[in-house]
Amino acid sequence: MRKLLIILIFSAVGIGFAQEIGSIYVNSEFLQNTQVATIKKNNVGFVIPIKNATNKESISAIGEYQSTHIKFVDDDVPFETEQVDNYQTFSFGVLYNRILKNGWGFTFKIEPQLSSNYDEVEFQSHDIFVNGSIVVDKLNAEAQTMWTFGAEYDPQNGLHFPIPVIAYTKRLSDEWAYKIGFPESRAKYTLNDNHNIEAFTTLDGLVGNINDDVEIHSTDYVGTLNNTYFVGGIGYNLRFLKNFLLESKVGYTAVNNLKVQSYDNNEIYDLEIQNSLYINFGLKYNLKSLVKVKSPY
Secondary structure (H helix, E strand, O other): OHHHHHHHHHOOOOOOOOOOEEEEEEEEEEEEOOOOEEEEEEEEEEEEEEEEEEOOEEEEEEEEEEEEEEEEOOOOOOOOHHHOOEEEEEEEEEEEEEEOHHHEEEEEEEEEEEEEOOOOOOOOHHHEEEEEEEEEEEEEOOOOEEEEEEEEEOHHHOOOOOEEEEEEEEEOOOOEEEEEEEOEEEEEEEEEOOEEEEEEEEEEEEEEEEEEEEEEOOEEEEEEEEEEEEEEEEEEEEEEOOOEEEEEEEEEEEEEEEEEEOOOOOEEEEOOOOOOEEEEEEEEEEEEEOOOOOOOO
Protein backbone atom coordinates (compact mmCIF):
# COMPACT_ATOMS: atom_id res chain seq x y z
CA MET A 1 0.00 0.00 0.00
CA ARG A 2 2.84 2.40 0.81
CA LYS A 3 4.35 1.88 -2.64
CA LEU A 4 0.97 2.50 -4.25
CA LEU A 5 0.68 5.79 -2.35
CA ILE A 6 4.10 6.76 -3.71
CA ILE A 7 2.76 6.17 -7.23
CA LEU A 8 -0.31 8.28 -6.54
CA ILE A 9 1.75 11.13 -5.13
CA PHE A 10 4.61 11.32 -7.59
CA SER A 11 3.05 10.12 -10.82
CA ALA A 12 1.27 12.27 -12.85
CA VAL A 13 -2.18 11.36 -17.81
CA GLY A 14 -2.93 12.33 -21.02
CA ILE A 15 -5.37 9.58 -21.88
CA GLY A 16 -8.04 12.02 -23.05
CA PHE A 17 -7.99 11.95 -26.81
CA ALA A 18 -4.66 10.13 -26.82
CA GLN A 19 -5.80 8.41 -30.01
CA GLU A 20 -6.43 11.30 -32.39
CA ILE A 21 -5.05 9.31 -35.31
CA GLY A 22 -5.03 5.65 -36.27
CA SER A 23 -1.75 3.77 -36.15
CA ILE A 24 0.05 0.46 -36.52
CA TYR A 25 3.03 -0.05 -34.22
CA VAL A 26 5.73 -2.39 -32.96
CA ASN A 27 7.52 -1.86 -29.67
CA SER A 28 10.17 -3.46 -27.43
CA GLU A 29 10.68 -2.77 -23.75
CA PHE A 30 13.32 -3.88 -21.24
CA LEU A 31 13.47 -3.70 -17.44
CA GLN A 32 17.06 -4.66 -16.73
CA ASN A 33 17.55 -6.17 -13.25
CA THR A 34 20.67 -8.12 -12.35
CA GLN A 35 19.55 -9.40 -8.92
CA VAL A 36 16.09 -10.99 -9.39
CA ALA A 37 14.79 -10.93 -12.97
CA THR A 38 15.05 -9.06 -16.27
CA ILE A 39 11.73 -8.43 -18.02
CA LYS A 40 11.47 -8.10 -21.80
CA LYS A 41 8.26 -7.22 -23.68
CA ASN A 42 7.57 -7.16 -27.42
CA ASN A 43 4.31 -5.57 -28.66
CA VAL A 44 2.55 -5.37 -32.01
CA GLY A 45 -0.70 -3.41 -32.16
CA PHE A 46 -3.07 -1.24 -34.13
CA VAL A 47 -5.75 1.46 -33.89
CA ILE A 48 -7.72 1.36 -37.16
CA PRO A 49 -10.79 3.50 -38.00
CA ILE A 50 -13.84 1.42 -38.88
CA LYS A 51 -16.44 4.22 -38.94
CA ASN A 52 -16.30 8.01 -39.20
CA ALA A 53 -19.85 9.30 -38.77
CA THR A 54 -18.75 12.95 -38.87
CA ASN A 55 -15.52 14.86 -38.45
CA LYS A 56 -16.36 14.90 -34.73
CA GLU A 57 -17.12 11.23 -34.12
CA SER A 58 -15.34 7.96 -34.82
CA ILE A 59 -15.26 4.27 -33.94
CA SER A 60 -11.99 2.37 -34.19
CA ALA A 61 -10.89 -1.23 -33.83
CA ILE A 62 -7.97 -1.64 -31.42
CA GLY A 63 -5.82 -4.66 -30.72
CA GLU A 64 -2.44 -5.79 -29.48
CA TYR A 65 -0.27 -8.87 -29.12
CA GLN A 66 2.36 -8.85 -26.39
CA SER A 67 5.05 -11.42 -25.67
CA THR A 68 6.68 -11.16 -22.24
CA HIS A 69 9.78 -13.07 -21.18
CA ILE A 70 11.11 -12.93 -17.62
CA LYS A 71 14.69 -14.11 -17.14
CA PHE A 72 15.12 -15.00 -13.47
CA VAL A 73 18.59 -14.79 -11.94
CA ASP A 74 17.73 -15.18 -8.23
CA ASP A 75 18.65 -18.71 -7.08
CA ASP A 76 16.65 -18.24 -3.85
CA VAL A 77 13.23 -18.19 -5.57
CA PRO A 78 11.36 -21.09 -3.88
CA PHE A 79 9.66 -22.49 -7.00
CA GLU A 80 10.38 -23.55 -10.56
CA THR A 81 10.61 -20.25 -12.43
CA GLU A 82 10.07 -22.00 -15.79
CA GLN A 83 6.37 -22.02 -14.90
CA VAL A 84 6.14 -18.22 -14.74
CA ASP A 85 8.79 -16.88 -17.14
CA ASN A 86 6.81 -16.57 -20.41
CA TYR A 87 3.44 -14.90 -21.07
CA GLN A 88 1.41 -14.21 -24.19
CA THR A 89 -1.24 -11.48 -24.19
CA PHE A 90 -3.85 -10.97 -26.92
CA SER A 91 -6.37 -8.14 -26.89
CA PHE A 92 -9.05 -6.79 -29.22
CA GLY A 93 -11.59 -4.07 -28.61
CA VAL A 94 -13.33 -0.87 -29.64
CA LEU A 95 -12.41 2.78 -29.15
CA TYR A 96 -15.09 5.46 -29.44
CA ASN A 97 -14.20 9.17 -29.74
CA ARG A 98 -16.58 12.12 -29.89
CA ILE A 99 -16.03 15.87 -29.78
CA LEU A 100 -18.93 17.60 -28.01
CA LYS A 101 -19.97 21.26 -27.80
CA ASN A 102 -18.09 24.07 -26.08
CA GLY A 103 -14.74 22.30 -26.11
CA TRP A 104 -15.87 19.11 -24.40
CA GLY A 105 -14.81 15.67 -25.64
CA PHE A 106 -15.59 12.06 -24.73
CA THR A 107 -13.61 8.83 -25.13
CA PHE A 108 -14.74 5.27 -24.33
CA LYS A 109 -12.67 2.10 -24.67
CA ILE A 110 -13.41 -1.59 -24.05
CA GLU A 111 -10.69 -4.15 -24.74
CA PRO A 112 -10.99 -7.81 -23.56
CA GLN A 113 -7.67 -9.62 -23.18
CA LEU A 114 -6.24 -13.13 -22.92
CA SER A 115 -3.06 -13.22 -20.83
CA SER A 116 -1.47 -16.46 -19.65
CA ASN A 117 1.64 -18.60 -19.57
CA TYR A 118 -0.51 -21.26 -21.35
CA ASP A 119 1.20 -24.01 -19.37
CA GLU A 120 -1.80 -26.24 -20.03
CA VAL A 121 -3.38 -26.74 -23.44
CA GLU A 122 -6.94 -26.20 -22.28
CA PHE A 123 -8.31 -22.67 -22.10
CA GLN A 124 -9.26 -21.30 -18.66
CA SER A 125 -11.65 -18.53 -17.66
CA HIS A 126 -8.88 -17.03 -15.51
CA ASP A 127 -6.94 -16.34 -18.73
CA ILE A 128 -9.50 -13.58 -19.50
CA PHE A 129 -9.00 -9.97 -18.39
CA VAL A 130 -10.85 -6.80 -19.42
CA ASN A 131 -9.37 -3.37 -20.06
CA GLY A 132 -11.71 -0.39 -20.23
CA SER A 133 -11.76 3.38 -19.75
CA ILE A 134 -14.17 6.33 -19.75
CA VAL A 135 -12.65 9.80 -20.15
CA VAL A 136 -14.00 13.31 -20.70
CA ASP A 137 -11.96 16.41 -21.42
CA LYS A 138 -12.48 20.16 -21.68
CA LEU A 139 -10.44 22.23 -24.13
CA ASN A 140 -9.82 25.96 -23.84
CA ALA A 141 -8.57 26.72 -27.35
CA GLU A 142 -7.75 30.34 -26.59
CA ALA A 143 -5.63 29.54 -23.54
CA GLN A 144 -4.24 26.37 -25.16
CA THR A 145 -5.13 24.25 -22.13
CA MET A 146 -7.16 21.08 -21.53
CA TRP A 147 -8.46 19.28 -18.46
CA THR A 148 -8.99 15.51 -18.58
CA PHE A 149 -11.06 13.43 -16.12
CA GLY A 150 -12.12 9.80 -16.02
CA ALA A 151 -11.31 6.30 -14.86
CA GLU A 152 -9.70 3.21 -16.31
CA TYR A 153 -9.53 -0.43 -15.36
CA ASP A 154 -6.55 -2.25 -16.83
CA PRO A 155 -5.17 -5.33 -15.04
CA GLN A 156 -2.16 -5.13 -17.37
CA ASN A 157 -0.70 -2.49 -15.07
CA GLY A 158 -0.69 -5.15 -12.35
CA LEU A 159 -3.50 -3.46 -10.38
CA HIS A 160 -6.85 -5.23 -10.08
CA PHE A 161 -9.00 -2.19 -9.39
CA PRO A 162 -10.05 0.96 -11.31
CA ILE A 163 -7.70 3.93 -11.12
CA PRO A 164 -8.52 7.60 -11.65
CA VAL A 165 -7.51 9.50 -14.77
CA ILE A 166 -6.81 13.19 -14.34
CA ALA A 167 -4.57 15.51 -16.34
CA TYR A 168 -3.91 19.15 -17.08
CA THR A 169 -2.40 19.89 -20.50
CA LYS A 170 -0.82 23.20 -21.48
CA ARG A 171 0.94 24.48 -24.59
CA LEU A 172 3.39 27.19 -23.60
CA SER A 173 4.74 28.01 -27.05
CA ASP A 174 5.38 26.44 -30.45
CA GLU A 175 8.26 24.55 -28.86
CA TRP A 176 7.08 23.70 -25.33
CA ALA A 177 4.07 21.75 -24.05
CA TYR A 178 3.34 19.58 -21.03
CA LYS A 179 0.79 17.26 -19.43
CA ILE A 180 0.70 16.60 -15.71
CA GLY A 181 -1.63 14.16 -13.98
CA PHE A 182 -2.20 10.49 -13.25
CA PRO A 183 -1.19 7.88 -14.34
CA GLU A 184 1.16 9.60 -16.82
CA SER A 185 2.91 12.95 -17.26
CA ARG A 186 4.94 14.42 -20.10
CA ALA A 187 6.89 17.54 -21.01
CA LYS A 188 7.87 18.02 -24.66
CA TYR A 189 10.34 20.26 -26.45
CA THR A 190 9.84 20.35 -30.23
CA LEU A 191 13.00 20.97 -32.23
CA ASN A 192 11.15 21.07 -35.56
CA ASP A 193 8.33 19.24 -37.37
CA ASN A 194 10.26 15.95 -37.33
CA HIS A 195 12.16 15.96 -34.02
CA ASN A 196 11.14 16.32 -30.39
CA ILE A 197 12.49 15.45 -26.96
CA GLU A 198 10.12 14.34 -24.22
CA ALA A 199 10.46 13.77 -20.47
CA PHE A 200 7.90 11.35 -19.02
CA THR A 201 6.59 9.43 -16.03
CA THR A 202 4.21 6.52 -16.48
CA LEU A 203 2.59 3.57 -14.74
CA ASP A 204 2.76 0.15 -16.42
CA GLY A 205 3.12 -3.55 -15.70
CA LEU A 206 1.85 -7.03 -16.46
CA VAL A 207 -0.68 -9.55 -15.25
CA GLY A 208 -0.77 -13.10 -16.55
CA ASN A 209 -2.63 -16.18 -15.43
CA ILE A 210 -0.49 -19.05 -14.17
CA ASN A 211 -2.32 -21.68 -16.17
CA ASP A 212 -1.32 -24.55 -13.86
CA ASP A 213 -0.52 -25.06 -10.19
CA VAL A 214 2.76 -23.57 -9.01
CA GLU A 215 4.45 -25.20 -6.03
CA ILE A 216 5.84 -22.68 -3.51
CA HIS A 217 7.35 -23.96 -0.23
CA SER A 218 5.84 -27.43 -0.89
CA THR A 219 2.32 -26.04 -1.34
CA ASP A 220 0.43 -25.90 -4.66
CA TYR A 221 -1.11 -22.53 -5.52
CA VAL A 222 -3.20 -21.15 -8.38
CA GLY A 223 -3.22 -17.47 -9.29
CA THR A 224 -1.52 -14.80 -11.37
CA LEU A 225 1.86 -13.17 -11.79
CA ASN A 226 1.63 -9.40 -11.30
CA ASN A 227 4.18 -6.73 -12.17
CA THR A 228 3.58 -3.04 -11.43
CA TYR A 229 6.17 -0.36 -12.06
CA PHE A 230 6.31 3.41 -12.11
CA VAL A 231 9.06 4.79 -14.33
CA GLY A 232 10.43 8.19 -15.25
CA GLY A 233 12.87 9.14 -17.98
CA ILE A 234 13.47 10.93 -21.24
CA GLY A 235 12.71 10.06 -24.85
CA TYR A 236 13.51 11.14 -28.40
CA ASN A 237 10.99 10.96 -31.25
CA LEU A 238 11.85 11.13 -34.94
CA ARG A 239 9.24 11.50 -37.68
CA PHE A 240 10.28 10.44 -41.19
CA LEU A 241 8.72 9.61 -44.55
CA LYS A 242 5.73 11.74 -43.44
CA ASN A 243 3.81 9.03 -41.54
CA PHE A 244 6.49 7.02 -39.72
CA LEU A 245 7.52 7.74 -36.14
CA LEU A 246 10.59 6.28 -34.42
CA GLU A 247 10.35 6.42 -30.62
CA SER A 248 13.06 5.74 -28.05
CA LYS A 249 13.03 6.10 -24.26
CA VAL A 250 15.39 5.47 -21.37
CA GLY A 251 14.60 5.80 -17.69
CA TYR A 252 14.64 4.25 -14.24
CA THR A 253 11.85 2.81 -12.10
CA ALA A 254 10.85 4.51 -8.85
CA VAL A 255 8.52 1.65 -7.87
CA ASN A 256 8.83 -1.95 -9.08
CA ASN A 257 6.75 -4.88 -7.77
CA LEU A 258 6.74 -8.50 -8.96
CA LYS A 259 4.43 -10.86 -7.08
CA VAL A 260 2.52 -14.12 -7.33
CA GLN A 261 -1.07 -13.48 -6.20
CA SER A 262 -4.14 -15.62 -5.64
CA TYR A 263 -7.28 -15.08 -7.69
CA ASP A 264 -8.74 -12.99 -4.87
CA ASN A 265 -5.60 -10.77 -5.16
CA ASN A 266 -3.95 -11.84 -1.93
CA GLU A 267 -0.16 -12.04 -2.01
CA ILE A 268 1.29 -15.54 -2.25
CA TYR A 269 4.94 -14.64 -2.80
CA ASP A 270 6.79 -11.35 -3.29
CA LEU A 271 9.89 -11.70 -5.46
CA GLU A 272 11.17 -8.39 -4.00
CA ILE A 273 12.46 -7.13 -7.34
CA GLN A 274 14.56 -3.97 -7.14
CA ASN A 275 14.22 -0.78 -9.15
CA SER A 276 15.92 -1.04 -12.50
CA LEU A 277 16.98 0.54 -15.78
CA TYR A 278 14.16 1.00 -18.31
CA ILE A 279 14.68 0.98 -22.10
CA ASN A 280 11.92 1.29 -24.70
CA PHE A 281 12.00 1.72 -28.46
CA GLY A 282 9.44 1.32 -31.20
CA LEU A 283 8.23 2.18 -34.69
CA LYS A 284 4.78 3.54 -35.50
CA TYR A 285 2.99 4.17 -38.78
CA ASN A 286 0.24 6.81 -38.50
CA LEU A 287 -2.98 6.39 -40.46
CA LYS A 288 -5.52 9.06 -41.34
CA SER A 289 -7.06 11.25 -38.66
CA LEU A 290 -10.07 9.83 -36.85
CA VAL A 291 -11.44 13.10 -35.55
CA LYS A 292 -10.35 16.67 -35.43
CA VAL A 293 -7.23 16.86 -33.25
CA LYS A 294 -8.18 18.82 -30.15
CA SER A 295 -5.34 18.33 -27.66
CA PRO A 296 -2.99 21.30 -27.24
CA TYR A 297 -0.09 18.94 -26.46
